[in-house]
Amino acid sequence: MTRPRRYDLIAFDWDGTLFDSTALIARCIQDACRDLGLVVPSDADAAYVIGLGLEDALRHAAPALPRERHAELAARYRQHYIARQDDLVLFPGTLEMLHALKARNHWLGVATGKSRRGLDHVLRHSGLGPMFDATRTADETAGKPHPLMLQELMREFGVDPARTLMIGDTTHDLQMAANAGADSVGVSFGAHDHEAFEPFAPRFVAHATAELQRWLLDHA
Known part of the structure; x- marks a missing residue:
């Protein structure tokens, strides 16, 4: 029996979350x-x-x-x-994780501090463009931790905050999720010390992409 999804939309930060940058x-x-x-x-x-x-x-x-x-x-x-x-590369296991989430019919988004030009370049170079249903960058909407870019993604798919999960490696990502009324998951292998995540109450903190994938498949 297939377990119902808890989240319809899963939004990822880019640098330090998917890309080892x-x-x-x-x-x-x-x-x-x-x-x-x-x-x-x-x-x-x-x-x-x-x-x-x-x-x-x-x-x-x-x-x-x-x-x-x-x-x-x-x-x-x-x-x-x-x-x-x-020269930058994906964290090991990232592509497999994204494919697994797509197979479960989640909408996948990117909410990043990168510019639109910079994100479009890396999406082409990495071949990941088709994996994402929508993306937002800091130069086309409000930057983090303002919730607007996440709110825009939710509106695009008609998804409520309670059905949205934001994944990121910084307190900016987690605070943005909290400001938008969405849940969050932190990753400890990026820019910020994971001990700083606690005030934003992430549902989980992953210490490797494989650990993140296991949690998502069990809980998202």
């Missing part, structure tokens, strides 16, 4: 700051802003930089990231 993004933020002669954020501080939209992330990473120079810092970050982005 946390360390590269942090290095690119640090290199961009270094290029402009700014204080270089620590590894932890650079990783903390992952998941935010680019402008918000760089503002937090370089708080002393005047607003009129934010575009300059963003351009330096993009230059470093684009030069290395095609």
Whole structure:
């Protein structure tokens, strides 16, 4: 007997959740700051802003930089990231997990701090584009932890918050889910220390993609 689904829509963050990109993004933020002669954020501080939209992330990473120079810092970050982005890979087991969820007829979405251009590129390069039914990026809607991008995904499919699950590696992802009235699951192998997840009451914290898949197949 097939167990009824608890969630109709499962939305994923991208970087640090599906793609093993946390360390590269942090290095690119640090290199961009270094290029402009700014204080270089620590590894932890650079990783903390992952998941935010680019402008918000760089503002937090370089708080002393005047607003009129934010575009300059963003351009330096993009230059470093684009030069290395095609070296990034999925976390092991990600493709198998997504196929298993599609076989159960969940709608799959992406809610990411990436730009639309950046997400479209990586979806093409990874071949994952057909796996997702809808996607939202920070430059086309409100950035995390504002709930709008998740709310837009829910509206697109006519899904209630109670039937929606957000999966991410940062407190920004989990807070966005809470703000939208949706459940969340955290993963500990991305940008944020999983001990910081507790205030947002995730239903589960996975320490590997295989563990995440097992939980989803049993509980989602």
